[in-house]
Amino acid sequence: MLRLIYKDLLLPLRSSSYLWAFVINNILLVFILSLAIPLEYIRDMATGMFWAVNFLNASGFTLKVVEDEFEDEAMYSVLMSPLSHGHIALSKILSTLLYLLVASLINLSAIVVLFRVQEPFPLSFWLFIPVGLAGISVIGLLISLITIKLTFRTLSFYILSLPLYVPFFIACVQGSTDFRVEWMMLALFLISAYMFILLTYMEREL
Amino acid sequence: MILLEKVHKRYGPRVVFDELNLTIGKGISIIRGPNGSGKSTLLRILAGIERPTRGRVKVLDRTPREARPLISYLGHRTGLYPHMSVKENLDFFSSIHGGDYMPMVEKFGLIEYMHYPLRKLSRGNLQKVGLVRTLMREVPLYLLDEPTTALDSRSRETFIEIISSMRDRIVLIATHEDLGLDSHAEINL
Numbered sequence: 001m002l003r004l005i006y007k008d009l010l011l012p013l014r015s016s017s018y019l020w021a022f023v024i025n026n027i028l029l030v031f032i033l034s035l036a037i038p039l040e041y042i043r044d045m046a047t048g049m050f051w052a053v054n055f056l057n058a059s060g061f062t063l064k065v066v067e068d069e070f071e072d073e074a075m076y077s078v079l080m081s082p083l084s085h086g087h088i089a090l091s092k093i094l095s096t097l098l099y100l101l102v103a104s105l106i107n108l109s110a111i112v113v114l115f116r117v118q119e120p121f122p123l124s125f126w127l128f129i130p131v132g133l134a135g136i137s138v139i140g141l142l143i144s145l146i147t148i149k150l151t152f153r154t155l156s157f158y159i160l161s162l163p164l165y166v167p168f169f170i171a172c173v174q175g176s177t178d179f180r181v182e183w184m185m186l187a188l189f190l191i192s193a194y195m196f197i198l199l200t201y202m203e204r205e206l
Numbered sequence: 207m208i209l210l211e212k213v214h215k216r217y218g219p220r221v222v223f224d225e226l227n228l229t230i231g232k233g234i235s236i237i238r239g240p241n242g243s244g245k246s247t248l249l250r251i252l253a254g255i256e257r258p259t260r261g262r263v264k265v266l267d268r269t270p271r272e273a274r275p276l277i278s279y280l281g282h283r284t285g286l287y288p289h290m291s292v293k294e295n296l297d298f299f300s301s302i303h304g305g306d307y308m309p310m311v312e313k314f315g316l317i318e319y320m321h322y323p324l325r326k327l328s329r330g331n332l333q334k335v336g337l338v339r340t341l342m343r344e345v346p347l348y349l350l351d352e353p354t355t356a357l358d359s360r361s362r363e364t365f366i367e368i369i370s371s372m373r374d375r376i377v378l379i380a381t382h383e384d385l386g387l388d389s390h391a392e393i394n395l
Contacts, residue, residue, distance in 0.1 A: 014290050068289065080274045
C-alpha cells in the first residue's frame with residue numbers, strides 16, 4: 001500500500017508539466033478575478049472564489065492523473081497484482097488529495113494577497129478544506145475512470161462531472177462561510193456515496 | 207488450464223471470432239493468424255481486460271478477472287509508466303508483483319538505462335523493460351503479445367532462452383515470427 005502511494009505521489013512529479021500548469025493556472029485565475037471584481041465586493045467573495053478556482057482547476061488535474069495510468073496501460077499491470085481495487089482507489093484518492101492540499105494553500109495565499117483579505121478565515125472554512133478537497137478528488141477520479149475509454153474523453157468528463165460537482169460545491173461554499181452541521185453532513189454523505197460508486201465501478205468495469 | 211467455450215467477440219458490426227472453442231494446457235503455445243484475426247483480442251480476454259460478447263471463458267478454473275493475480279501479461283503497450291525511470295518502474299512492479307528483476311535486467315543489457323525515463327528509450331529497449339516486468343513474476347500463466355517486436359537478435363535469443371525454461375507453466379504467445387521454439391502447440395486463428 002505504501003509503495004502504491006509512493007508511486008501515485010511520484011507520477012505527477014515525473015510528468016511535471018501539468019503539475020506546474022495546474023499551480024500556475026490557479027494563481028492566474030485568482031489574479032484575473034482580483035482585477036475583474038470591484039474591491040468593495042472582493043473580500044466578501046474570497047471564500048467562494050477559493051472554492052470556484054479549486055473546483056475549476058482540480059477537476060482537470062484528476063483527469064490527467066487517471067490518463068497517466070492508462071497512457072501505456074500500466075493500470076492493467078497494477079490490476080494484475082494481488083492488491084484490491086479498494087487499495088488502488090484509496091491510494092489514488094490520498095495522493096491526489098495531498099497535491100490538491102498543496103495547490104489550495106498556494107491558491108489561498110494568492111487570494112489573501114490579491115484580494116487584500118485582512119480578517120482571518122472562520123474555523124468552518126478550515127474544517128471544510130480537507131472535506132472539500134477529498135470530495136473533488138473522489139468525484140474527479142470517478143468521472144475520469146468512467147470517461148477514460150471514450151473518444152470525447154475531456155468533453156464527456158466536464159459534462160458528466162458538472163451534476164456531481166454542483167451539490168458538493170454548494171455544500172462547500174455555504175458550509176465554509178456560514179457553518180451549519182447540515183452542510184458538513186451533506187458533504188460527507190456525497191463523498192461516501194461517490195466513493196461507493198467509484199469502488200463498484202472499478203470492481204465491475206476495470 | 208485455459209478453457210474457451212463458444213466464445214464470440216464483436217466490435218460493432220465486425221465479428222472478430224465466432225463460436226471459438228479452445229483448450230490450452232501447460233507448456234508453450236503459439237497463436238498465429240493474419241492481422242486482425244483476433245490474436246491480441248484473445249489474449250486481452252484471457253487477461254480480463256476485455257470481455258467476450260458471449261461465451262464461457264475459464265482461466266485456471268476461475269473467471270479471467272478472478273485469475274488476474276495469477277497472470278503476467280504483456281500487450282502491445284508495455285504496461286509501464288512512461289514518465290518514470292526504468293528503475294522506478296521495476297522497483298514498483300517487483301514490490302507489488304514480487305520477483306527479482308536484476309538477473310533479467312543484466313541478461314537483456316539494460317543496466318546502463320536504469321535511470322532513464324521510459325519515454326526516452328528506443329522501441330527495442332522499451333520492449334525489453336516490458337519483458338522484464340512480465341517475466342520476473344512467478345505465476346502459472348504468461349500471456350505475451352508479439353513479445354519479440356523490435357528486439358535485436360541477441361535479445362531475441364535471451365527471450366527464447368528464458369521462455370524455454372518455463373515449460374512447466376502455461377505460456378501463450380501471439381506472434382507472426384518463427385521463434386524456433388521446439389515442442390510447442392500451435393493455434394491458428
